[in-house]
Amino acid sequence: MRLFLRCFSALRGDGGGGVFLGVHEILERIKNEASAERERILRDAEEQAKQILEETKAYLEKRRLAVKMREEKRGEEEKMRIIRSARLEARRIKWSAEQEITNEVFENAKKRIREAKKNGFRGKSYDEILAGLVKEAAISILSPEHEMNAREDLEVLVSDEDANFISQSLLNKISDEISREKGVKIRLSLSKERINASGGVIVRRKDGKVEVNNTFEKRMERFMPILREKVARILLK
Amino acid sequence: MASEVAEALKQIRACEEEARRIVSEAREHAAKIVRDAEEEAERMKKRAREEERRLAEEIFQRFVREAEEEKERFLASARKDAEALKERARRNEEEAIEAVLEVLFGFKR
Numbered sequence: 001m002r003l004f005l006r007c008f009s010a011l012r013g014d015g016g017g018g019v020f021l022g023v024h025e026i027l028e029r030i031k032n033e034a035s036a037e038r039e040r041i042l043r044d045a046e047e048q049a050k051q052i053l054e055e056t057k058a059y060l061e062k063r064r065l066a067v068k069m070r071e072e073k074r075g076e077e078e079k080m081r082i083i084r085s086a087r088l089e090a091r092r093i094k095w096s097a098e099q100e101i102t103n104e105v106f107e108n109a110k111k112r113i114r115e116a117k118k119n120g121f122r123g124k125s126y127d128e129i130l131a132g133l134v135k136e137a138a139i140s141i142l143s144p145e146h147e148m149n150a151r152e153d154l155e156v157l158v159s160d161e162d163a164n165f166i167s168q169s170l171l172n173k174i175s176d177e178i179s180r181e182k183g184v185k186i187r188l189s190l191s192k193e194r195i196n197a198s199g200g201v202i203v204r205r206k207d208g209k210v211e212v213n214n215t216f217e218k219r220m221e222r223f224m225p226i227l228r229e230k231v232a233r234i235l236l237k
Numbered sequence: 238m239a240s241e242v243a244e245a246l247k248q249i250r251a252c253e254e255e256a257r258r259i260v261s262e263a264r265e266h267a268a269k270i271v272r273d274a275e276e277e278a279e280r281m282k283k284r285a286r287e288e289e290r291r292l293a294e295e296i297f298q299r300f301v302r303e304a305e306e307e308k309e310r311f312l313a314s315a316r317k318d319a320e321a322l323k324e325r326a327r328r329n330e331e332e333a334i335e336a337v338l339e340v341l342f343g344f345k346r
Binding site: 024026027041042045049050052053055056057059063064067070071072074078080081085090092093094097099104106108109113116122124133134165200214216220223227230231235236 | 289
């Protein structure tokens with residue numbers, strides 16, 4: 001439309017004279033303008049296409065950087081998580097080693113009880129060891145308010161195996177010692193009842209109201225926190 | 238004269254028609270150029286998505302690999318330390334057993 005108007009106005013301006021020359025010029029001009037328009041349209045399109053591709057490239061580069069940053073952050077977090085878990089695992093390995101050797105100590109200590117029954121321990125025979133445990137249990141049964149000269153009848157319970165190590169004369173000796181040391185009358189007797197334990201004794205009042213369990217299992221259980229600490233200190237020194 | 242003018246107008250109209258055709262074709266070609274660029278941009282985006290997935294996986298796996306290597310170093314060192322600890326502890330095992338028996342037998346608390 002624009003080209004047509006231009007041509008028309010050119011014809012009108014010519015005033016009728018020299019029409020043929022004018023026509024050639026007009027035709028030339030139309031061709032030139034069409035050509036120029038064609039070039040402009042294509043140049044614009046090329047420019048637009050170039051811009052589309054450049055913008056896309058820039059956008060993709062930006063997105064690539066964002067992906068890189070996001071993945072590096074995610075990767076770093078995952079790395080930290082793996083390392084944290086590895087540190088925990090490393091601590092668990094060391095802790096397991098400590099537990100393993102500590103448990104070994106307790107297992108071997110249990111085995112050594114059997115040996116102590118045969119050969120004694122630190123120069124003491126097994127019956128002397130049992131006597132010590134009976135004495136300790138009996139004294140702890142006596143209340144501070146125990147009436148002087150009142151007699152306390154206590155019975156001693158042992159396993160079948162340990163019954164061979166305790167005699168009434170030994171219990172009398174212990175009773176005498178306690179009576180002498182604590183100023184109380186005490187009578188210890190061996191119960192016919194047998195207990196299931198690897199060793200040690202239970203001492204209880206005849207009326208059954210109070211008892212002290214000094215079997216090795218119970219002592220192990222009672223002193224376990226102290227023992228674990230002690231064993232760890234010795235093992236890791 | 239009238240026929241000359243008519244001829245001139247005819248030529249001009251034909252030329253204008255040709256000019257319109259040229260411009261129209263140029264517009265069509267231009268639209269194609271832009272459309273091609275848009276399609277190429279879409280293809281680039283599609284390729285980029287694939288590439289981003291690959292890049293993401295590659296980056297993530299690189300960190301995981303580094304972490305696994307570090308983890309192995311930690312664990313190897315921990316295992317070595319644990320063995321050394323057990324060896325050292327075993328040298329003191331007898332003393333520890335005796336300490337347990339002292340408590341069990343009522344020698345000490």
